[in-house]
Amino acid sequence: MSLNCPVPHEEDALLLLGHGAGGRLTAELLEDLVLPAVGRPGPGPLEDAALVPSHPELVISTDSFVVSPLSFPGGDIGSLAVHGTVNDLAMRGAVPLALSLAVIAEEGLPLAELRAVLASAGRSARAVPVPVVTGDTKVVGRGAADRLFLNTTGIGRRLAGLTPSADRARPGDAILLSGPVGLHGTAVLSARESLGFDADFISDSRPLHRLVTALGPCGANVHTLRDPTRGGVAAALNEIARDAAISVEIEEVAVPVPDPVAAACDMLGLDPLEVANEGCFLAFVAPELTDDALAALRSLPEGGSADRIGSAGVGPAGRVTVRTLVGARRILDMPLGEQLPRIC
Amino acid sequence: MSLNCPVPHEEDALLLLGHGAGGRLTAELLEDLVLPAVGRPGPGPLEDAALVPSHPELVISTDSFVVSPLSFPGGDIGSLAVHGTVNDLAMRGAVPLALSLAVIAEEGLPLAELRAVLASAGRSARAVPVPVVTGDTKVVGRGAADRLFLNTTGIGRRLAGLTPSADRARPGDAILLSGPVGLHGTAVLSARESLGFDADFISDSRPLHRLVTALGPCGANVHTLRDPTRGGVAAALNEIARDAAISVEIEEVAVPVPDPVAAACDMLGLDPLEVANEGCFLAFVAPELTDDALAALRSLPEGGSADRIGSAGVGPAGRVTVRTLVGARRILDMPLGEQLPRIC
Incomplete structure (x- = not known):
């Protein structure tokens, strides 16, 4: 698939905001760059969550969250990170079994703010309910990240009979x-x-x-x-x-x-x-x-x-x-x- | 556990680079902030990889990678992201079944550079071998991230008889x-x-x-x-x-x-x-x-x-x-x- 990318010569081409927006540029980046590099998972279409090899009842999905500002009416980056991955699993007919939560934070972020969004993630996970079973924390210097990014990856178990694709x-x-x-x-x-x-x-x-x-x-x-x-x-x-x-x-x-x-x-x-x-x-x-x-x-x-x-x-x-x-x-x-x- | 944190009043405390360095400050951040917020996975110690609930033969591990520069003698952020998570699974006695790969990239990153590190991740995964089954791509504006961060999450199957902890x-x-x-x-x-x-x-x-x-x-x-x-x-x-x-x-x-x-x-x-x-x-x-x-x-x-x-x-x-x-x-x-x- 080639979607008539506006940047014809890759040696000069730069990543655009639109490459991450979920539209045509994202599809083109996936088809022309990401999938040739890391390999296509399987013969079917790309989905919100993938089947786990040799465990057909399990699905896995990953999402990074970069929302700005960190809090907004109705949620924050913590609740969003839980809901986003739970929902990607659900779109394959699965209920969540476990989440991982990885933090990339900027030096100087107030600890109280980090605590607040992680507490929100914890509350959201308990409400589902799904346990956060593992995590990772990286800190980068001032100016090397905009406050806080999260990644959640989820494993889900497909409901009997549901095989949406x-x-x-x-x-x-x-x-x-x-x-x-x-x-x-x-x-x-x-x-x-x-x-x-x-x-x-x-x-x-x-x-x-x-x-x-x-x-x-x-x-x-x-x-x-x-x-x-x-x-x-x-x-x-x-x-x-x-x-x-x-x-x-x-x-x-x-x-x-x-x-x-x-x-x-x-x-x-x-x-x-x-x-x-x-x-x-x-x-x-x-x-x-x-x-x-x-x-x-x-x-x-x-x-x-x-x-x-x-x-x-x-x-x-x-x-x-x-x-x-x-x-x-x-x-x-x-x-x-x-x-x-x-x-x- | 309280490790005598040098920042006594959380309302004023800021995240330090050392909080992400894997030493005492990281341990303190985990015990005093992250785990109270999201919950402790289980009664045992924190490990490089966690057991998947109701699937005791499976382990899961997540890591974000923020290495700078992106390439260094002997590797780059792509190979490191594969090896790091494969190794966290291995430390629980597991061989990898599947990886997810999530990208957070800065607007303006040369596509050729993104392609190079993702190709390196792909080669490293095929050499293991472990399939990259799902992914995510986010792009943030110039100055909101330092070029490129990756997250990999892995699912592994424990080898019979090996239960290191x-x-x-x-x-x-x-x-x-x-x-x-x-x-x-x-x-x-x-x-x-x-x-x-x-x-x-x-x-x-x-x-x-x-x-x-x-x-x-x-x-x-x-x-x-x-x-x-x-x-x-x-x-x-x-x-x-x-x-x-x-x-x-x-x-x-x-x-x-x-x-x-x-x-x-x-x-x-x-x-x-x-x-x-x-x-x-x-x-x-x-x-x-x-x-x-x-x-x-x-x-x-x-x-x-x-x-x-x-x-x-x-x-x-x-x-x-x-x-x-x-x-x-x-x-x-x-x-x-x-x-x-x-x-x-």
Whole structure:
């Protein structure tokens, strides 16, 4: 895959913020640089979590967290690091068994601040519950890191019967969304000093494994799960449409965008469908299971506003369209690069 | 445990470089801040790798790598990230099953440099061999990170019969060392621009799982394994003496210190026993197994200079002493903080 990178000669090319934004540049960096270097894990699509060799019931996922500022309405880098990795495991149909937690901190960081975010990570892990079984602490000199970065890696055990994968989405599938979009990205943005929104934004950061467990009875009819983090719903749907070689159409009116999110995105020229989330997910399910799956999601508070937002079609493969409020169709492209850097 | 921290009031206290150096300050940060926040994994001592809950044959270990510069004689951040985690698994008697690899990179890093270190990580992983099954890429703005940090997390499977743990060391144990000390720390130091040594230093960075596999027939008589990375042999022996409540005595003359390492340490006022290594380990074995264990280690090139360097005693618990060349004894303390920051 070559996505027409804007930097043609690698000997001169530099890493861009957009390479880490979860969109086209990230996909290109993966395909053209990372995977040729370290090897492709297997024949299937890249997923939020990978199967552990010789232990097919176990999955593993890793994520580094560089969110700035460290705290934001609804969470902090500690809770986010727990939720992010728990959710990546959940998107493969797994409940978490154990987490590792690695700290890279800048010399001069107040110990009280480090204690606060690690305590938040600990509380979040106990609430799941998942034990933090191992860790690492590195300190770099002043100016060599921006305060604090965390990495969590999780091992999860797949729930019996659940084998969601990006390439299992099928034409005809109902596309469900477990909650409103855009809250995490706008909450982090609102916490940055230079921006002062009137509205209160609260990140949706939360663990999603209970919702996935509720889908357990739907078993193999749950084809694909994906939490729309970096790059938002737009990136997640484009990845699934590409990996499953299907088309996707969603109804704009069916996607819940909270009013303050819509207003902030209007003001900043952002598409709410490209804004990061940390507490909702997309599910592609067999159409006859739509009502059962929605009932399962709505049985939990965090899935109270779950709804069907669209469906998968036969093609063109990889095409994602949005039916707008007035009935027109627009293409929802894979975002190119960063909208909002360092939101996770 | 309180180690008489030099910063008495936490509300004013700041993180120091030494908190990440693997010595007393690191131990204090763990005991006083990290573990109360995220919870202690279990009743035993902290180890290089943890057991995976409900899968007693599996261990997990995580490490972040912040070495500066990114490349040094004998390796780079990519090979180091693979070897470091493979070795942490090996120190629990495990061979690696899978690695994750997470990248935090600074905007503006040349893509060619990123490609080079990731290719090095890939080559190192294939040489073990262990697959890199999942990853993550974050990019932060210029000045928010110093070029590149990596995290690797590994899952390993314990070899049958090998259950080494820091608290299994026993009075009377023979203490073996698999190779010469001080090469990694001095190699990184020599690669820093401001220092120009005449001698050639080459890091000992290498995977140690083959040596540990060779010890397999010694089974439960292998009590404790520990690779002396940050804080060197001094920190590793002090941790084991503390966790096993034993004393340790080593013979200065028995510890192989390459001449260039000795000369550089003399010049810089460093103790070679406190300098980081990435390719040797300490083994506490039942004394009657000394010859078998040494033969096993010496059967592989990377253990060619393995030797017995001392023995464990009944006490005082936690005391580590060195018998010097002239027969005197000196206490080998846990290093306080950093000698050489960012060597791994």
